[in-house]
Amino acid sequence: MIVGLIYNIGIQLTDAALHGGALMNDKLRKGVEGRKNTFNILEKQIKPSDKTLWFHCASLGEYEQGLPVFKALRTHYKTHKIVLSFFSPSGYEIRKNTAIADVVVYLPLDTKNNAKRFLDIVNPELTIFVKYDIWPVFLKELKKRKQRAILISAAFRENQSFFKWYGKPLREALFAFEHIFTQNESSKALLNSINYDKVTVSGDTRYDRVTSQLDIDNTLDFIAEFKDQKLCIIAGSTWSEGESMLINFINEQADKDLKFIIAPHQMKAEKIEQLQRQLQVPTVLFSEMENHKLSEAKVFIVNTIGLLTKIYSYADIAYVGGALGSTGLHNTLEPAVFGIPIIIGNHFDKFPEAKALIDHGGMFSISNQKAFNEILGKLISNKDIRLEAGHKNEAFIKKNTGAVVQVLNYLRIL
Numbered sequence: 001m002i003v004g005l006i007y008n009i010g011i012q013l014t015d016a017a018l019h020g021g022a023l024m025n026d027k028l029r030k031g032v033e034g035r036k037n038t039f040n041i042l043e044k045q046i047k048p049s050d051k052t053l054w055f056h057c058a059s060l061g062e063y064e065q066g067l068p069v070f071k072a073l074r075t076h077y078k079t080h081k082i083v084l085s086f087f088s089p090s091g092y093e094i095r096k097n098t099a100i101a102d103v104v105v106y107l108p109l110d111t112k113n114n115a116k117r118f119l120d121i122v123n124p125e126l127t128i129f130v131k132y133d134i135w136p137v138f139l140k141e142l143k144k145r146k147q148r149a150i151l152i153s154a155a156f157r158e159n160q161s162f163f164k165w166y167g168k169p170l171r172e173a174l175f176a177f178e179h180i181f182t183q184n185e186s187s188k189a190l191l192n193s194i195n196y197d198k199v200t201v202s203g204d205t206r207y208d209r210v211t212s213q214l215d216i217d218n219t220l221d222f223i224a225e226f227k228d229q230k231l232c233i234i235a236g237s238t239w240s241e242g243e244s245m246l247i248n249f250i251n252e253q254a255d256k257d258l259k260f261i262i263a264p265h266q267m268k269a270e271k272i273e274q275l276q277r278q279l280q281v282p283t284v285l286f287s288e289m290e291n292h293k294l295s296e297a298k299v300f301i302v303n304t305i306g307l308l309t310k311i312y313s314y315a316d317i318a319y320v321g322g323a324l325g326s327t328g329l330h331n332t333l334e335p336a337v338f339g340i341p342i343i344i345g346n347h348f349d350k351f352p353e354a355k356a357l358i359d360h361g362g363m364f365s366i367s368n369q370k371a372f373n374e375i376l377g378k379l380i381s382n383k384d385i386r387l388e389a390g391h392k393n394e395a396f397i398k399k400n401t402g403a404v405v406q407v408l409n410y411l412r413i414l
Helices: 002-022 026-045 060-076 089-095 112-122 136-144 168-174 185-193 205-215 221-227 240-252 269-278 286-291 308-314 352-360 369-381 383-399 403-410
Strands: 052-057 081-086 103-106 126-130 148-154 179-182 199-201 232-238 259-264 283-285 299-301 317-320 342-344 363-365
Touching: 026 089, 026 103, 026 112, 052 060, 060 081, 060 089, 060 126, 060 148, 060 205, 060 403, 081 089, 089 103, 112 136, 136 148, 136 168, 148 205, 148 403, 179 185, 179 403, 185 199, 205 308, 205 383, 205 403, 221 259, 221 308, 232 240, 232 308, 240 259, 240 269, 240 369, 259 269, 259 308, 269 283, 269 299, 283 286, 286 299, 317 369, 342 369, 352 363, 352 383, 363 383, 369 383
Parallel strands: 052 081, 052 126, 081 103, 126 148, 148 179, 179 199, 232 259, 232 317, 259 299, 283 299, 317 342, 342 363
Antiparallel strands: none
């Protein structure tokens, strides 16, 4: 009772903090405004007679993780309406028009009134949560109504609240899932430690997601023109700390025949302009490429979203941002599937796939300019090392596919 009260107070404080932060932060403002519209959108789009499925993702990464399962369910449940919910604007704003769902909304905050109203409207035949975004009140209401819910690609750590003495509300939420598919054995062991035993170690659905990228046409003529058959280093989802290392390397050490593509995580015009100013070599922006002969540029800055996954197919070496600072490592599996070596920062403890790729020999971690220069220089100059590391990444991805099949078999739609 006391722990539940503390959780409810925490939700109220979160609400107040989001509203306060929205006054100064555009991302928070979009989330606050979006949640105000959720019930209006649902009431307009969902009829009481509709059969529905509900998919929930914290943000864009979890959406991409769940996408192979979502696609299969979209194909199987042709007459159902699919409701897709996000917590983060970075997921909602990019995927609000996805063909996977009939309705895309922000999930309201985790209160009893919100949970009852949401489920009264949506009334899902099946609910799928992805990875870790557990909403205890919503899940308790699902269980009360005896509605099916599963959790896929779950990854747990011992220091999480589920496994602490004060984590009872979150533990109870886990028991609302009829089945949990985990990424690894350690997550299963943690669930078993709290007497949850309806668990399958299926692996991570992201491996299936990135593998599906190989089945589509990844051709981008403007990237091929820019690359001009030269060795190409692609830096994806970069932040300032990684960009500074790239800039130093490009300005001071890079051979004239090398090509660099930088896809910054932050797309603000002033950030892009600053990046371009610091580079002392011919540079072209995606937004201005029609005015340039692309083959003559040394650096291509991708100041748009949605292309990075395809662009990785042109890489000989990749750098993935986020792990040099505190923002969190971005998706390393997207370049790995194309069989190329990858460089990341040194803060990757919460990313088991990164540790596995490093241990497997296809990924390299650096923490400073000297290490960055040495690793990148070696991969550029030694073709055998570069190709061997890339092959190791490709093999690792292939070895770890299959999570989606296990989920679909459980749901009996294969």
